[in-house]
Amino acid sequence: MRQFQIFGLQTALIKPGDSLLEHLYAAFDTQGxxxxxxxxxxxxESAVATAQGRIIELQxxxxxxxxxxxxxxxxxxxxxxxxxxxxxxxxxGGIPGFLLSIKSGHLLPNAGVDGSNAPEGHVTLxxxxxxxxxxxxxxxxxxxxxxxxxxLIIDSRTHPMRYGSGGVAIACSGIPAIIDERGRKDLFGRxxxxxxxxxxxxxxxxxxxxxxxxxxxxxxxxxxxxDIEFGEFEGIDLIAPDECIFIGSLKKAYITxx
Amino acid sequence: MRQFQIFGLQTALIKPGDSLLEHLYAAFDTQGxxxxxxxxxxxxESAVATAQGRIIELQxxxxxxxxxxxxxxxxxxxxxxxxxxxxxxxxxGGIPGFLLSIKSGHLLPNAGVDGSNAPEGHVTLxxxxxxxxxxxxxxxxxxxxxxxxxxLIIDSRTHPMRYGSGGVAIACSGIPAIIDERGRKDLFGRxxxxxxxxxxxxxxxxxxxxxxxxxxxxxxxxxxxxDIEFGEFEGIDLIAPDECIFIGSLKKAYITxx
Numbered sequence: 001m002r003q004f005q006i007f008g009l010q011t012a013l014i015k016p017g018d019s020l021l022e023h024l025y026a027a028f029d030t031q032g033x034x035x036x037x038x039x040x041x042x043x044x045e046s047a048v049a050t051a052q053g054r055i056i057e058l059q060x061x062x063x064x065x066x067x068x069x070x071x072x073x074x075x076x077x078x079x080x081x082x083x084x085x086x087x088x089x090x091x092x093g094g095i096p097g098f099l100l101s102i103k104s105g106h107l108l109p110n111a112g113v114d115g116s117n118a119p120e121g122h123v124t125l126x127x128x129x130x131x132x133x134x135x136x137x138x139x140x141x142x143x144x145x146x147x148x149x150x151x152l153i154i155d156s157r158t159h160p161m162r163y164g165s166g167g168v169a170i171a172c173s174g175i176p177a178i179i180d181e182r183g184r185k186d187l188f189g190r191x192x193x194x195x196x197x198x199x200x201x202x203x204x205x206x207x208x209x210x211x212x213x214x215x216x217x218x219x220x221x222x223x224x225x226x227d228i229e230f231g232e233f234e235g236i237d238l239i240a241p242d243e244c245i246f247i248g249s250l251k252k253a254y255i256t257x258x
Numbered sequence: 259m260r261q262f263q264i265f266g267l268q269t270a271l272i273k274p275g276d277s278l279l280e281h282l283y284a285a286f287d288t289q290g291x292x293x294x295x296x297x298x299x300x301x302x303e304s305a306v307a308t309a310q311g312r313i314i315e316l317q318x319x320x321x322x323x324x325x326x327x328x329x330x331x332x333x334x335x336x337x338x339x340x341x342x343x344x345x346x347x348x349x350x351g352g353i354p355g356f357l358l359s360i361k362s363g364h365l366l367p368n369a370g371v372d373g374s375n376a377p378e379g380h381v382t383l384x385x386x387x388x389x390x391x392x393x394x395x396x397x398x399x400x401x402x403x404x405x406x407x408x409x410l411i412i413d414s415r416t417h418p419m420r421y422g423s424g425g426v427a428i429a430c431s432g433i434p435a436i437i438d439e440r441g442r443k444d445l446f447g448r449x450x451x452x453x454x455x456x457x458x459x460x461x462x463x464x465x466x467x468x469x470x471x472x473x474x475x476x477x478x479x480x481x482x483x484x485d486i487e488f489g490e491f492e493g494i495d496l497i498a499p500d501e502c503i504f505i506g507s508l509k510k511a512y513i514t515x516x
Contacts, residue, residue: 001289002266002468002476007259013445031259093507095500100507107419109503116453117445157417159426160504161365163497164436164456166424166463168417178422187271187375187475195374198422199467205424206464209457209484210260217445218260226467239421242353245367246418246504249351249358 004225007033008210008218009041016053021140023047024220033222035141038230040150040223042207045170046117047219048127048153055122056083074099080113080123087111087125105238106170107247112155127153130171131235138173148230150174154204160246167204169236175199175228177236199228200236262483265291266468266476267299274311279398281305282478291480293399296488298408298481300465303428304375305477306385306411313380314341332357338371338381345369345383363496364428365505370413385411388429389493396431406488408432412462418504425462427494433457433486435494457486458494 009027014020020043028035049055063071063078064085071081074094081099085091088101088111101111103126112126127133134151141149151173156165169177177200184192207221241247267285272278278301286293307313321329321336322343329339332352339357343349346359346369359369361384370384385391392409399407409431414423427435435458442450465479499505 001268003264004467005261005263006464007261010259095503095506098503100503102419105419107504116448116450119446120448158456158503159415159459160418161360161363161497161499161502162426162456162459163495164454164459166456166459168420188377190374190378192374196422197466198416198420198424201417201420201422201424202463202467205460205462206264206467208455209262209460209464237421239419241419244419245353245356245358245416246365248353 002227004223004227006206006210007031007222007224008212009220009222010216010218011047011220013217014047014050014219016050016055018051020048020051021137023051027220028222035145035147035149036224037148038150038224038226039147040152040175040203040226041137041141042152042154042203042211042221042223044211044219045112045127045130045153045155046114046124048130048133049124050118052128052133054125054128055118056125057122058083059121070094070099080110080115083123083125084110084113087113108155108157126155126170131173134171134173135234148174150230150233152200152203152207154207156208165208167201167206167208169200169204172200172236173234174230174232176233177201179228260485262481262485264464264468265289265480265482266470267478267480268474268476269305269478271475272305272308272477274308274313276309278306278309279395281309285478286480293403293405293407294482295406296408296482296484297405298410298433298461298484299395299399300410300412300461300469300479300481302469302477303370303385303388303411303413304372304382306388306391307382308376310386310391312383312386313376314383315380316341317379328352328357338368338373341381341383342368342371345371366413366415384413384428389431392429392431393492406432408488408491410458410461410465412465414466423466425459425464425466427458427462430458430494431492432488432490434491435459437486 011023058079061079063082067082071078075096090102098109118124130153138151153171179197181195212218269281316337319337321340325340329336333354348360351358356367376382388411396409411429437455439453470476
């Protein structure tokens with residue numbers, strides 16, 4: 001029987017310069033958990049960004065003319081618009097309160113710049129080089145404990161035309177982020193043509209069920225018992241815009257942003 | 259400590275007219291599981307549609323002129339295009355191999371019409387009235403076993419510009435599909451402004467980690483121990499297109515479909 005378990009990991013408030021590993025080890029100790037081979041550790045991007053010091057005080061930002069225009073058009077604070085523009089590779093549109101950004105091949109609101117769980121008047125940016133950080137954490141844990149684990153750094157996203165945010169992985173080290181089932185057989189013995197499973201995103205969503213986005217201080221989770229291959233897997237393959245059914249279908253608007 | 263467990267439920271091959279409950283009870287027995295209060299049972303839409311007999315033989319379909327044109331434009335079998343058009347409230351675009359449909363307020367590829375895990379030359383449609391079915395299953399289980407459970411029917415979707423499919427709920431009975439955290443406080447005591455959690459979608463994604471889309475015959479999962487309120491919750495609120503950052507940002511293309 002395929003089965004697995006997920007535990008929320010509660011930590012003290014994470015501050016710039018903190019060691020994420022020390023927070024994790026303390027959470028394990030406090031909760032009576034012992035790290036095992038093939039554990040998957042899931043970290044919220046906001047906790048990672050905070051530890052990295054990726055926090056900006058909005059008052060320190062001088063909005064450009066472009067930022068002021070975008071801020072007016074989409075009903076956003078001009079300083080926030082400036083930070084989002086600086087953090088984005090491209091802005092492809094927006095709705096009141098949010099810009100839709102492309103950043104490092106990811107499509108996401110406000111380039112991941114977020115005022116929740118940041119000190120008053122501040123915003124957190126997305127973590128710097130999350131893939132490298134996930135890799136380093138995995139290797140350090142292997143050296144220090146001998147345990148073969150995987151590390152995911154996750155963010156929240158919405159699906160088109162659905163309410164509510166779920167988890168997606170922005171970094172994945174130690175397990176494949178996507179499992180390609182093309183070539184496998186279906187129930188009737190025919191080859192599957194398009195099925196790729198977003199395993200890392202599914203783990204991210206599962207972890208969000210035990211992690212807190214408000215005052216719960218549960219910025220991490222432990223996934224144990226999942227039947228998946230562990231090894232030297234790194235990163236998350238991204239799709240070309242035209243291959244994406246949403247962007248591909250609506251590409252006139254995508255190609256000529258406002 | 260917040261924690262929960264997920265078990266894959268293996269069944270015999272589900273056929274039109276089968277009782278889903280009998281398949282579920284058999285799976286519990288075989289796997290030595292005993293239903294408990296506050297268990298969440300997750301069912302794949304393909305299994306539900308098959309039991310409902312929502313299977314169509316493509317050879318029996320006479321494609322319309324519109325279907326032939328769409329089929330040519332998007333490189334799809336004409337009979338499949340006809341079924342997708344019949345199942346859709348609107349077609350908003352497409353990419354080679356897929357049409358992007360709106361059906362009952364949901365945005366999804368091919369209106370959920372799927373050839374995987376259907377007999378040769380056949381496709382399965384989405385389940386008929388999944389909300390009513392989820393409700394009925396929940397009430398029947400309560401009557402027969404006395405257990406307060408929740409029922410989810412799930413499908414697979416991709417996020418914009420990401421590879422791989424994850425789970426989303428298309429029906430939810432017995433728990434809230436979305437938890438609204440607006441008004442709650444963040445780590446620094448400020449009110450959260452926009453956070454709604456797509457709990458049902460997160461459970462769907464977690465369940466996909468133990469469910470099979472190929473020949474594994476694991477069309478259901480059991481989620482146990484999740485800290486969530488059970489009660490007379492029914493259905494999934496859907497978003498207006500303009501409130502959706504993807505459609506709202508790209509709405510010129512949305513308003514004038516090809």
